[in-house]
Amino acid sequence: MKRIKMGCTTLSIPAMALGIMRMNQKSVPEAQVAIQAAYDAGINFIDSADIYGSGKSEEIFGQAFSQMQIKREEMFIQSKTGIVPGKRYDFSKEHILHSVDEILERMQLDYLDSLVLHRPDALMDPEEVAEAFDQLQAAGKVRFFGVSNFDTAQFKLLQSCLSQRLMFNQLQFSLKHTGMIDFGMHMNMVDKPSVDRDSQFLDYARLHKVTVQAWSPFQYGMFEGTFIDNDGFPKLNQELQKLADKYEVGKNAIAAAWILRHPANIQMLVGSMNPQHIRDSAKGAKIRLTRQEWYDLYLAAGNYLP
Structure with missing residues (x-):
């Protein structure tokens, strides 16, 4: 597995x-098979959220992982x-601290390697978030922190009040969700792809090492389904298959x-x-x-170059 x-x-x-x-849709033994398949492939990084399956996903993970031979x-x-x-989004200190305690209990863990703010x-209130992060880190409950779906200004605003560096920003990106790179290639144009909907965050991330x-690397739309083997995307699947044959994957x-x-x-x-996937x-x-x-796939996905 490539490391970064x-x-x-x-x-x-x-x-x-x-x-x-x-x-949450799997039994404990099935969850163990998925975790082991990932681990054996070099994927020793787990990403979760407290809302996944209303907490059930983390409960299943906790039960599965606690019975496995993989060291924490x-x-x-x-x-x-x-x-x-x-109901709402909630970055209050009270909610963050309470949520982490519940996550640790569900996942049967003493600490999280990383906590990410979800949307x-x-x-x-950046100062209130900073208080929560400091308390969590001092208590040994969280090692690192990140965010999800933040634009550049939101990221910079929160970072300005933190004593920790934000490590991550989760953003949707795939062959059928290419906005983060479209606008750069359509610079100085007036067409739809020239609109910057992500506040140049990908470039910001490269400059500041974020x-x-x-997320959703095989999806189109907002959880509308996968584009893999989807009859709605024949040209893309033809190009994917051609390269799959070449690389024998x-x-x-x-x-x-x-x-x-x-x-x-x-x-x-x-x-x-799915272990095979x-x-x-x-x-x-x-x-x-x-x-x-790379460009052949980008074009086959329905994009175009100016």
Whole structure:
């Protein structure tokens, strides 16, 4: 498994992480199979959130992992908080501290390697978040911190009040969600792709050594479904298959390789609980697409160059 530097540190993390959003749909033995498949492929990074399965995903993970032979220190375990489903976003100190205690209990852990704030809270008080982070770190409950779906100004605002460096920003990125790179190539144009909807965060991340974590790497739309083997995207699947045949892997591996080919050292979150899909996706970390292959996939996905 390809390794990348985590944020501004010298610590290395795998270029892929296992997202456990759907683990609530699995039994404990099935969850163990998925975790082991990821671990055997070099994916020793787990990404969770307190809202996944209304907490059930973390409960299943905790039960599964506690019975496995993998040592805790061999895994990097991350969770997210800040969403109160259907009600509000909540970055209050009280909510953050309470949420972490509940996460640790569900996952049967003494600490999280990383805590990520899950989507921006319009009522965010950066100083209050800083107090929560300091308390969590001092108590040994969280080692590192990050955010999810923050634009550049929001990221900079929060960072300005923290004593810790933010390591991560989770952003949607895939062959069918390319806004972060479209606008740069359509600079000085007036077409739709020239609109910057991500406040140039990918460039900011490269300048300030922030690890972008790409979520929904095989999805189109907002959880509308996968583009892999989808009849709605024949040209893209034809190109994926051509390269899959060349590199002797599956289409998931090629779609993953496309993300990891970007020089920003992006970490990709694999959300599948299917061991075969996990193993195939992991193979993408060993493939370095040529520049032409990368652009051929980008164009086959329905994008165009000015």
